[in-house]
Amino acid sequence: MNSLKYVLFSIPLLVVMYFFNFNDKKASKTTGTELVWLTDVEEAYKISKKTKRPILANFTGSDWCGWCHKLSGEVFDTPEFKKWSDKNVVLLELDFPRKKEQDEKTKAQNNSLMQFFQVQGFPTIWLFGMDKDEATKKFTINPIGKTGYLKGGPQVFIDAIEQMIQQQKDKIKAEKNMPQPVGKNQG
Incomplete structure (x- = not known):
């Protein structure tokens, strides 16, 4: 009889788990209002120029960095x-994942920015502005x-970020x- 109760309880639980993915990484405390994290610096530049807002870059190890997860959970x-x-x-x-696949263009972009900013550990957050020379595209x-x-x-x-913006x-x-x-x- 106890095993029948267990089976009867397990079936509805499995049905609920099937329809609701409890491991969804996109779920957040913002109740459906997700942050939009760009991954292309060119796109971030265009939006930054249009809106006159600085870029907040999150150097992260999304699939391995405990402190990155802590920052995301407590702040982002x-x-x-x-x-x-x-x-x-x-x-x-x-992002600098260890298990998740990334295309070569994204890897090259992220490594270039990591070298420019001399990132030594994760998470590192940089706030910056950008300009582009239209002639050289640099x-x-x-x-x-x-x-x-x-x-x-x-x-x-x-x-802390607002203090940086005000100082700038x-x-x-x-x-x-x-x-x-x-x-x-010239006299």
């Missing part, structure tokens, strides 16, 4: 971060600041207010 997968990021940054994921990267995992949840992380704005404002060099006296 929250409604607070989604709401803030939608208005303030362009999200770029630069990018100029303007680093703003970097961080990694910060204990304290989404607001601590957001505050202050720097640009100060440069604009600097006296212009006076030309040589």
